[in-house]
Amino acid sequence: MNIPVWLANRLVGAAVTEAADGPPRAVGAAREIARAGSGIAVAADSAAVSLRFLSDAIVELAVGGPDDERLPSFARLAAPLCLPPGPIELEEGDEECRLRSRALELRLRRAGLQLEVCDRQGASLLRDDERFGLAHTPRGWRVHWALEPEDRFYGLGARTGGLDRRGRRVGVWSRDALVGEATDPLYSAIPFFVIARRGRWLGVLLDSPGHSVFDFGHTVADRLSFGPCRGALSVLLFTGPTLSQVLEQYTAVTGRAPLPPRWSLGHHQSRYSYDDESEVREIAAEFRQRGIPTDAIHLDIHYMRGFRVFTFDRSRFPAPAALSADLARDGFRLVAIVDPGVKRDKRYDVYREGIEHGYFARAGGAPFYMKVWPGDAAFPDFYRAEVRRWWGDWHRVYREAGIAGIWNDMNEPAGWKHAWYVGDGVIPLGEQDPGRATHQLEDGRSVPHAAVRNAYGHLENQATYEGLLRLRPDERPFVLTRSAFAGTQRWAAQWTGDVCSTWSALRQSLPMMLGLGLSGQGFVGSDIGGFLSDSTPELYARWIQIGALAPFCRSHTSLHSHRQEPWSFGPRVEAIARAALQQRYQLLPYLYTAFRDTARTGMPLWRPLFAEFPDDADVVAVEDQVMVGPALMAAPVFEPGASSRRVVLPRGSWFDWYSGQSLEGGQALTVDAPLERMPLFVRADVAIPTQPEVRFADDRPEQPLIWEVFLTGAARGEIGLVYEDDGRSFAYQRGQSSVTRVWCDGEALRFRSGEGLYASPRSGALVRLHGAAVGDDGLLQIPHGVAEHVLPLRWA
Ligand code: GLC
Numbered sequence: 001m002n003i004p005v006w007l008a009n010r011l012v013g014a015a016v017t018e019a020a021d022g023p024p025r026a027v028g029a030a031r032e033i034a035r036a037g038s039g040i041a042v043a044a045d046s047a048a049v050s051l052r053f054l055s056d057a058i059v060e061l062a063v064g065g066p067d068d069e070r071l072p073s074f075a076r077l078a079a080p081l082c083l084p085p086g087p088i089e090l091e092e093g094d095e096e097c098r099l100r101s102r103a104l105e106l107r108l109r110r111a112g113l114q115l116e117v118c119d120r121q122g123a124s125l126l127r128d129d130e131r132f133g134l135a136h137t138p139r140g141w142r143v144h145w146a147l148e149p150e151d152r153f154y155g156l157g158a159r160t161g162g163l164d165r166r167g168r169r170v171g172v173w174s175r176d177a178l179v180g181e182a183t184d185p186l187y188s189a190i191p192f193f194v195i196a197r198r199g200r201w202l203g204v205l206l207d208s209p210g211h212s213v214f215d216f217g218h219t220v221a222d223r224l225s226f227g228p229c230r231g232a233l234s235v236l237l238f239t240g241p242t243l244s245q246v247l248e249q250y251t252a253v254t255g256r257a258p259l260p261p262r263w264s265l266g267h268h269q270s271r272y273s274y275d276d277e278s279e280v281r282e283i284a285a286e287f288r289q290r291g292i293p294t295d296a297i298h299l300d301i302h303y304m305r306g307f308r309v310f311t312f313d314r315s316r317f318p319a320p321a322a323l324s325a326d327l328a329r330d331g332f333r334l335v336a337i338v339d340p341g342v343k344r345d346k347r348y349d350v351y352r353e354g355i356e357h358g359y360f361a362r363a364g365g366a367p368f369y370m371k372v373w374p375g376d377a378a379f380p381d382f383y384r385a386e387v388r389r390w391w392g393d394w395h396r397v398y399r400e401a402g403i404a405g406i407w408n409d410m411n412e413p414a415g416w417k418h419a420w421y422v423g424d425g426v427i428p429l430g431e432q433d434p435g436r437a438t439h440q441l442e443d444g445r446s447v448p449h450a451a452v453r454n455a456y457g458h459l460e461n462q463a464t465y466e467g468l469l470r471l472r473p474d475e476r477p478f479v480l481t482r483s484a485f486a487g488t489q490r491w492a493a494q495w496t497g498d499v500c501s502t503w504s505a506l507r508q509s510l511p512m513m514l515g516l517g518l519s520g521q522g523f524v525g526s527d528i529g530g531f532l533s534d535s536t537p538e539l540y541a542r543w544i545q546i547g548a549l550a551p552f553c554r555s556h557t558s559l560h561s562h563r564q565e566p567w568s569f570g571p572r573v574e575a576i577a578r579a580a581l582q583q584r585y586q587l588l589p590y591l592y593t594a595f596r597d598t599a600r601t602g603m604p605l606w607r608p609l610f611a612e613f614p615d616d617a618d619v620v621a622v623e624d625q626v627m628v629g630p631a632l633m634a635a636p637v638f639e640p641g642a643s644s645r646r647v648v649l650p651r652g653s654w655f656d657w658y659s660g661q662s663l664e665g666g667q668a669l670t671v672d673a674p675l676e677r678m679p680l681f682v683r684a685d686v687a688i689p690t691q692p693e694v695r696f697a698d699d700r701p702e703q704p705l706i707w708e709v710f711l712t713g714a715a716r717g718e719i720g721l722v723y724e725d726d727g728r729s730f731a732y733q734r735g736q737s738s739v740t741r742v743w744c745d746g747e748a749l750r751f752r753s754g755e756g757l758y759a760s761p762r763s764g765a766l767v768r769l770h771g772a773a774v775g776d777d778g779l780l781q782i783p784h785g786v787a788e789h790v791l792p793l794r795w796a
Contacts (some may be wrong), residue, residue, distance in 0.1 A: 023137070023138075024132050024135030024136065024137045024142060024144070025046070025135055025136045025137070026112055026132070026133065026134070026135050027044050027045065027046055027047050027049070027063070027112070027113050027133070027134045027135060027136065028044045028045025028046050028047075028112075028113070029044065029045055029110055029111050029112065029113070030042045030043070030044050030049075030108070030110045030113060031043045031044065031045065033092065033097055033108075033110075035090055036050065036052065037052055038052045038053045038054075038084070038085050038088050038101075039051045039052020039053060039060075039088065039099060040052070040090060040097070040099060040108075042108070042113065044113055046065055046136065047063050047064055047065045047068075047136070048063070048064055048065075049061070049062070049063050049113060049134075050062045050063075051099065051106060051108065051115075053085040053088055053099075053101045053104075054080055054082070054084075054085070054236070054253065055080070055082040055083055055084060055085050055101075055249070055252075056083075056085045056086055056101040056102040056103040056104070057101070057103045057104065057238065057239045057240070057245075057249060058080075058082065058236060058237065058238055058239070058249050058252075058253065059104065059106065059117065059236070059237040059239070060234070060235070060236050060237075061115070061143075061233070061234075061235045061236075061237070062232065062233065062234045062235075063134060063141055063232060063233040063234075064141075064231075064232030064233065065136070065232075068141075068231050068232040069230065069231040069232065069447070069451065070231065070232045071208075071209060071231060071232075071441070071447070071451065071452065072441065072442065072443075073207050073234070074209050074452075074455035074458060074459065074485065074487070075205065075207050075209075075253075075254050075455075075485060075486035075487045076207065076253050076254060076487065077253065077254065077255050077487075080252050080253045081251075081252040081253075081255075081256070082249060082252035082253070085101045085102070086101065086102045088100065088101055094110075095109060095110060095111070096108060096109050096110065097110070100120070102120070103119065103120060103239065104117060104118065104119060104120065104125075104239060105117075105118045105119070105120060105122065106118075112133050113133060113134055114127070114128045114130065114133045115127065115128050115133070115134070116128065117237065117239070119239075125197070125200065125202060125239060126145060126195075126197075126202060126237070127145065127146050128143075128144060128145060128146065129144040129145055129146045129220075129222075129223045129224075129225075130146070131144070131223075132144035132223075132225070137227075139213070139227075139229050140227050140228050140229045140230050140231070140233075141227045141228065141232070141233035142225050142226065142227035143225065143226055143227055143233070143235060144223055144224070144225045145223070145224045145225070146222065146223065146224075147216075147217045147221070147222045147223055147224050148197060148198070148222075149222075150197070150198070151166065151195055151196065151197050151217075151224075152164045152166055152195070152196040152620070153165040153166050153193055153194070153195055153196075153216045153224075154193060154194050154196070154514075154515065154518040154608075155190070155192055155193035155194050155203075155515060155518045155519040156170060156172060156190060156191065156192070156193050156214060156515070156519060157172070157185075157186070157188030157189065157190035157484065157515060157516060157519050157521070158186055158187070158188050158494075158496050158497075158512040158513070158515050158516050158524075159184055159185065159186065159511075159512065159515055160179065160180070160181060160182055160183055160184055160186070160508060160512070161182065161184070161511075162511060162623060163511040163514055163515055163518075163608060163623050164621075165193065165214070165216045166216050166217055167216060167217055167218055168215075168216055168218055169213065169214070169215040169216070169218035169219060170184060170185065170213070170214050170216075171184075171185050171211060171212070171213050171214075172185060172189045172190070172191045172206075172211065172212045172213075172214065172454065173185050173189055173211045173212075173453070173454065174187060174188070174189035174412040174453055174454045174456065174457060174483045174485070175187065175189075175412055176410065176412045176414030176482075176497075178498050178500070178532065179496065179497055179498055179499045179500065179505065179508070179512075180500075181504055181508065186496075186497060187412055187457075187482045187483045187484070187496075187497045188483060188484040188485075188488075188494065188516065188519075188521070189453075189454035189483070189484070189485055190484060190485060190486050190488075190516075190519040190520070190521065191205065191206040191207070191208060191212050191214075191454070191485075191486060192204065192205045192206075192250060192254075192486050192519050192520060193214070193518075193519070194243065194246055194247075194518055196243075196610075199614070199615075200240060200241045200242075201240040201241060201242055201243045201245070201246045202237065202238065202239055202240060202246065203237070203238035203239075203240070203246035203247070203249065203250045204226075204235065204236070204237055204238070205235065205236040205238070205250065205253070205254070205486055206226055206227070206228060206233075206234070206235055207234040207235070207236060207486070208228035208231065208233075208234065208454075209451070209452045209453070209454045209455035209485065210228055210229060210230055210231065210450055210451045210452060210453065210454065211228070211229045211230075211450060211453070211454075212226065212227060212228045212229060213226065213227065213229065214226040229450075230450070230451060231451065236253060238250050238253075242614070243610075243611050243614070244601065244603050244611070247518075247520065247601065247602040247603055247604075248601045248602050248603075250520055250602065251489070251520050251601070251602030252602075254486050254487035254489070254490075254520060255487050255489065255490035256489065256490060256598070256599055256600070256601075256602055257489040257490060257521075257522060257523055257595075257598050257599055257602075258476065258490065258599055259476065259595060259596060259599045259725075259732065260476060260478060260493065260523060260595060261404075261475070261476040261477075261478055261727065261728050262588070262592060262697045262698060262727030262728065263295045263296065263333055263404070263478075263696065263697045263698060263727070263728075264295070264296070264405065264478040264493070264552075265553075265588060265591055265592060265595065265697060266293065266294065266295025266296065266553070266584075266585065266588075266696055266697040267292075267293060267294045267295060267296075267548070267553050267554070267555070267581050267584065267585075268294070268295065268296040268297070268298060268335065268552075268553065268554035268555070269283060269287070269294055269296070269297050269298070269554070269555050269565060270297070270298035270300065270335075270527075270554055270555060270556035270557075271298075271300065271556065271557055271563075271564065271565075272300040272301070272531075272556070272557065272558050272559050273299070273300035273301060273302035273303070273559070274297065274298075274299065274300070274302075275302060275316060276315075276316035276317065277316065277317050277318065277319075277320075277323050280297055280299070280323065280327075280334075281323070281326070281327075283297060283565060284297060284327055284330060284332050286565065286567065287332075288330060288695060290566075290567060290574065290578070291578060291695075292566050292567075292574075292577065292578045292581055292582075293581050293582060293584075293585045293693075293694060293695050293696060293699075294332070294581070294695075294696065295331065295332065295333060295696045295697050296332065296333045296334070296335050296404070296405065296554075297327070297332060297333075297334055297335070298334075298335045298336075298337065298407060298554070298556070299317075299334060299335070299336045299337060299403075300337050301337055301339070301373055302316065303316065303317050303320075303336060303337075306343065306374060307339070307343060307372075307373040307374035308342075308343045308345070308348050308350065308374060309338050309339055309340075309341075309342060309350065309394075310338075310350050310394045310395075310397045310398075311348075311397070312401065320334075320401035320402065320403070321400060321401050321402050323402075324401060324402025324403065324404075325402055328402065331695055331696035331698070331699055332696070333404035333405065334402065334403050334404060334405075335403070335404065335405035335406065335407050335478070335480065336398055336401075336403045336405075336406060336407065337407045337408075337409050338406055338407065338408055338409070338464070339372060339373060339377075339408075339409055339410040339411070340379055340380060340382075340408075340410065340411050340413050340456075340457075340460050341370065341372035341373070341374065341377030341378070341379060341410065341413065341415070342354055342360070342377055342378050342379070342380065343374035343375065343376070343377055344369055344374075344375070344376040344377060344378060345374075350394060351378065353390070354378060354380065354390075355367065355378070357386075357390070359380055359381060359386075359387045359390055360378040360379055360380060360381060361378070361379045361380075361381050361437045361438065361439050361449070362381075362437065362438050362439075362440075362446075363436040363437050363438065364436070368434070368436065368437040368438075370413070370415030370416075370434060371415055371416045372410060372414065372415055372416065373410075377415075379413055379434075379437070380460070380463075381439050381440055382456060382459035382460050382462070382463055383439045383440065383441050383442065383452060383455075383459060384440060384441070384442055385442060387463070388459060388462060388463035388466065388467075389463070389466075389467075391460070391463040391464070391467065392463045392464060392465075392466050392467020392468070392470060393467055393470070393471075394467070395464065395467040395468055395471060396471055399468070399471045399472065404478065405477075405478035405479065405480065406464050406468065406477075406478070406479050406480070407479075407480040407481075408457065408460055408461055408464060408479060408480065408481045408482065408483075408492065409482050410482070411456060411457030411460050411461075411481060411482060411483045412453075412456065412457060412482070412483045413434065413456050413457070413483075415434060434449045434453070435448070435449055435450055436449070437449040439452055454485050455485045456483065457481055457482065457483025457484065457485070457488075458483070458484060458485035458486075458487065458488045458491075460481075461479055461481050461484075461488055461491040461492040462491050464477075464479050464491070464492075465477050465479050465490075465491035465492065466491075473730075474729045474730055474731075475728060475729065476728060476729070476730065478493070479491055479492040479493070480492060480493050480494070480495060480552070481493070481494050482494070482495065482497050484516075484521055486519075486520065487520075488521060489520050489521045489522065489523070489602075492523075493523035493524065493525070493551075493552045494516060494521055494523065494524050494525075494552070495524065495525050495526060495527065495552060495554065495556075496509060496512045496513065496516075496524065496525070496526040496527070497531075498527075498531045498532055498558070499526055499527055499530050499531055499532070500530050500531070500532045500533055501529060501530030501531070501532060501533045501534055501535040501536075501539060501557070501561070502530065502533075502539075503539060503638055503639065503640060505530055506530070506539065506542060506543050506546075506636075506638055507624065507638040509526035510546075510623060510624060510626055510636070511623050512526065513525070513526060513550065513551075513606055514606060514607070514608050514623070514626065516604075517551075517604030517605075517606050517607060518604075518608070520602060521604075522551055522598045522602070522603070522604025522605060522606070523551050523552055523595075523598070523604075524550070524551050524552055524604075524606070525547065525550045525551060525552030525553055525554055526547065526550065527554065527555070527556040527557065528540075528543050528544050528547035528548075528553070528554060528555040528556070528564075529543050529544070529555055529556075529557055529564045530543065530557070531556060531557055531558050531561075532558050532561070533558075533561060534561050534562040535557070535561075535562065535564060535569075536569075536640075537569035537570060537572075537573045538573075538640055538641075538675065539640070540564065540568075540569050540573060540577075541569070541573045541576045541577070541675055542636065542637050542638070542675075542678070544566070544576070544577045544580045544581070545576065545580045545636060545637075545677075545678035546626075546634060546636035546678060547580075548580035548581050548583060548584040549583075549584065549587075549626075549628045549632075549634050549680075550606065551591075551595075551604065551605045551606055553581075553584060566578065566581070572675075575676075576675065576676055579676070580678075582693055585691075585693065585694050585697070586690045586691055586692070586693065586706075587632075587688070587690055588690075588691060588694075588697060589689035589690060589691055589705060589722050589724070590629060590631075590632075590688050590689050590690060590722075591605065591629070592723065592724075592727070593629075593689065593721065593722050593723040594628075594629040594630075596723040597629075605628060605629055606626050606627070606628060607626070607627045608622070608623070608626070608627070609622050609625060609626075609627055609633070609648070609650055610622075611627065612627050612630060612650070613650040613651060613652075615651075616650050616651045616666075618648060618650070618651075618666070618668075619648060619650045622648050624636070624638060625647065625648065630683075630686075631682055631683045631686040631688060631720075632657070632680060632681070632682055632683075632688070633649075633650075633654075633680070633681045633682075633683075634678060634679070634680050634681075635647045635671070635673075635678070635679040635680070635681070636678055637673050637678060637679075642673060643672065643673060643674050643675075644670050644671060644672050644673050645670070645671065645673045645679065646668055646669070646670050646671075647668065647669060647670075647671050647679055647681075648667075648668045649663060649664075649665040649666065649667055649668070649669065649681065650665050650666070651665045651666040652665040652666075652683065652684065653665060653683075653684035653685070653712050653714075654681045654682065654683060654684060655681065655682050655683075655684060655710045655770060655771060656671075656679075656680075656681060657680040657681060657682050658677065658680065660710075660770040660771070662684070662712065662771055663681070682708075682710050683710070684710055684711070684712045684714075684715075684771065685710065685711055685712055685714060685715035685719055685744070686709075686710055686719050686720050687707050687708070687709045687710075687719045687720030687742040687749075688707070688708045688709075688710075688720060689705055689706075689707060689720065689721075689722035689740075690705070690706045690707075690708055691703055691704075691705060691706060692704070692706065697727070698727060698728075701761040701762070702761050702762060702763050703762065703763065704762055704763050704764045704765050704766050705722060705740075705762050705764075705765040705766070706765070706766045706767075706768060706779070707720070707742065707751075707765060707766070707767045707768065708768050708770065709742070709749065709767060709768065709769050709770065709773070710770045710771050711744065711769065711770070711771040711772055711773045711793070712771055712772055713746070713771075713772045713773075713795060715744040715746070716744060716745065716746060717743065717744070718741055718742065718743055719742050719743065719744050719749075720741070720742045721739055721740065721741045721742065722739070722740050723737065723738075723739050724737065724738050724739075724740075724758060724760045724762075725737040725738070725758050726758070731758075732758070735756060735757045736756070736757050736758045737756040737757075737758045738753060738754075738755060738756040738757070738758040738759075738760055739753070739755040739756060740752065740753040740755075740765075741753075741755075744793075746793075747792065747793060748790050748791055748792045748793055749767070749790070749791040749793060750788060750789070750790050750791075751765065751782055751788065751789045751791070752787065752788050753786075753787055753788075754787045754788075762784075763784055764781065764782055764783060764784035764785075765781075765782040766779040766780065766781055766782070767779065767780040767781075767782060767791060768780075769793075772795050772796055773793045773794065773795055773796070774794050774795070774796050
């Protein structure tokens with residue numbers, strides 16, 4: 001592959017040096033233990049330790065020596081969304097003290113401060129590695145826990161390699177790098193992971209915004225160690241016991257993704273860059289004329305005047321507000337890219353304001369500059385509320401231009417490492433290392449970049465989300481980000497960055513997105529077709545088939561690469577793309593309902609098979625299939641030339657989504673997968689809410705809902721539901737939503753609506769039965785507006 005110079009810059013990225021931890025120094029014995037709130041404060045030989053309950057099932061461990069920097073938490077909500085713990089009991093013995101909530105017992109040995117976490121029956125859930133326990137190393141505080149042979153580990157954001165992190169040693173460090181097969185770490189720096197242990201789940205957040213290192217039995221096979229590379233240690237333990245409870249507990253502390261605007265669940269089309277207004281209009285017209293549903297077109301960096309954020313290049317985009325208004329009439333929205341680097345230019349008001357008010361990061365008493373797209377750029381100090389507010393307010397430029405969503409890129413933050421070519425000229429680079437930069441915190445303290453780097457993009461997303469909300473308080477903002485930290489889910493969707501147009505990158509996109517979902521970030525997608533280099537027609541077809549079922553669905557590609565609109569690869573691939581996207585739009589009621597679950601519980605739309613089938617040992621290692629919500633399972637094709645693939649069907653009964661053929665689970669089988677069809681399965685005894693074809697997400701709201709019901713005859717109880725609201729405002733928080741549930745008692749299906757105040761504009765509902773039950777004809781009708789409708793079943 002011939003790599004252009006601008007990309008070679010990116011390959012270098014910000015290297016993470018991982019020196020050995022060095023010999024650990026134990027924390028020493030407890031000199032004094034005192035009750036403190038919902039826990040205890042321990043004075044040990046070399047540090048102060050606090051152990052307390054945030055809820056009955058969530059434990060916080062905080063450790064710091066007298067000289068350790070203590071930073072505010074950027075991950076946590078000011079007030080967690082969980083119930084506070086019930087009464088806490090403390091039992092002090094000579095050797096050990098025990099602290100009990102209603103769910104857990106924490107045992108702390110006085111000598112060496114060895115910790116063991118047990119349930120209330122005394123069964124051990126987690127314990128310190130006896131050789132080290134809690135210790136201080138030359139690289140900072142380290143927790144050392146004993147590993148069990150069958151333990152599995154997931155999370156820590158989007159990473160290359162397998163989903164299970166066991167046996168690996170990885171850094172958490174937000175980094176701009178081209179996604180190669182083994183590039184690590186990448187853009188997201190989420191210091192949260194989950195542990196699968198003996199059928200039970202635990203979650204761990206290392207609440208540190210600096211570089212941290214996690215060793216999952218890599219250095220010592222039966223030891224897990226992790227810690228921040230500087231400063232005090234703060235660890236939160238979420239004890240489940242199920243995976244969904246762990247995610248619920250974690251997102252109770254770090255926040256949940258709010259319901260996104262419905263249009264953002266549609267297809268987004270992007271390119272670096274659509275050159276000018278007429279090209280954008282042409283692209284939009286093509287989508288409509290060709291009958292390919294789409295909601296958004298993205299404007300990459302060339303819409304700006306000389307890469308100055310919050311500006312438009314008027315020679316390319318003379319009247320952005322008129323453009324957005326015209327596109328809106330046709331059901332399109334524009335999303336504009338924003339980079340944090342502000343061009344160093346005294347005649348540019350954003351830069352001038354930032355300098356005047358001291359809003360930029362500093363280096364040695366002067367603003368810190370790094371070269372990015374506009375050349376020398378200054379970087380807003382998002383760590384202060386005042387700076388976030390300023391940045392958020394600048395988004396009025398986009399609001400006035402009718403821009404509906406913001407795409408935050410390069411926010412690791414990224415800067416070039418080598419000379420950078422613009423046209424024929426070369427921009428020479430000076431010192432680029434952001435390590436020289438310092439940031440000012442809310443309390444006035446100045447801290448080195450390395451201490452807080454991982455939260456930089458995170459806080460930019462906060463600034464953007466809150467700014468958009470201030471500008472239009474009753475409109476759900478849409479923000480897309482490349483970098484992310486623990487808790488970013490409450491402000492932004494995320495994509496997996498610059499992936500290559502290769503089969504291995506397509507395959508890799510599954511564990512990357514699933515890894516994000518298991519890190520609390522569920523609204524994720526990967527550039528459909530791949531970003532770098534040219535996609536082939538076949539690769540694009542396979543990519544859009546699975547990409548069309550991803551939580552975030554965007555086609556994007558880079559400068560100089562082959563066109564990557566759905567019609568760019570000839571009529572056959574265009575038809576495949578059309579079918580895949582139409583299917584996404586037909587499934588929107590199901591997808592939207594799943595997003596509402598994410599907003600309530602933290603459970604992502606995309607989940608590994610083991611999340612739905614925790615007792616099925618055969619699905620544990622399956623990483624090339626994905627559950628789309630609780631009921632659908634997709635088996636994408638990752639091989640060129642393939643016309644079939646092997647699929648693992650988890651235990652239970654299944655149906656083929658397309659043919660309606662019933663299949664027995666608990667087996668692996670080879671299924672047909674011609675280019676026109678990605679294998680897709682649906683669990684038996686479910687009702688999936690769908691809708692007829694639309695051109696964009698909010699198109700033809702009066703069309704009926706269509707329930708696709710798959711029955712075996714064993715169905716009993718609730719088999720499906722649909723959540724509805726206006727899809728754009730916050731009225732749902734004031735009761736303007738509705739839920740319709742489908743029940744089966746073996747003899748009839750019952751459709752019950754009436755939960756919530758929202759009056760759906762739909763003209764009614766239709767039911768299509770698959771499987772053992774037979775209907776009178778293809779579609780059965782449910783009259784409009786009835787609170788309960790009973791549909792008798794006949795069995796074949
Ligand atoms: C970065 C982004 C990419 C974008 C490009 C130009 O590489 O990851 O998506 O197109 O910058 O803005």
